[in-house]
Every structure is written in C-alpha cells, then in structure tokens.
Amino acid sequence: MNLYQKKVNQYPDTETCLICEKQKALGIHLYHSFICLDCEMDIINTKTNDQKYQFYVRRLKQVQISEKRRQA
Numbered sequence: 001m002n003l004y005q006k007k008v009n010q011y012p013d014t015e016t017c018l019i020c021e022k023q024k025a026l027g028i029h030l031y032h033s034f035i036c037l038d039c040e041m042d043i044i045n046t047k048t049n050d051q052k053y054q055f056y057v058r059r060l061k062q063v064q065i066s067e068k069r070r071q072a
C-alpha cells in the first residue's frame with residue numbers, strides 16, 4: 001500500500017463508492033451504500049440505450065438485493 005492510499009483511507013469523511021469503488025468525500029447515500037458525485041452525474045448523463053447504463057443498473061440492483069436480505 002502506498003502512502004497516498006493510506007492517507008485517503010484514513011480520512012474520516014470519505015466513503016467507498018459503490019460504482020467506481022474509489023474513496024470519495026462527496027456523494028449520495030442509497031440505502032446503506034454510497035455513490036460518489038462523479039458517478040451520480042455519470043448515471044444521470046448516461047442514455048438508457050448505452051451499455052454503461054446497464055452496468056450501473058446492475059450495480060444498483062445489487063444494492064437493493066442486499067438490502068432486502070438484511071431486512072429478512
């Protein structure tokens with residue numbers, strides 16, 4: 001692990017983004033997951049017929065599935 005990575009992980013206001021899996025400070029919470037601002041904007045700007053959109057949808061569905069399991 002390099003020094004930069006360590007520093008980022010220790011920074012208290014960052015969370016791991018569900019989509020890009022990077023440590024980010026700004027973003028939204030969806031259920032118990034976190035989506036960074038960059039990915040949120042990307043999702044909004046991605047057309048539904050874009051292949052990337054399917055990737056995002058799959059990721060978001062995983063959140064909902066794990067949330068249902070948690071409640072069960």
Ligand SMILES: [Zn+2]
Pocket residue numbers: 017018019020021022024035036037038039040
């Ligand atoms: Zn992200």
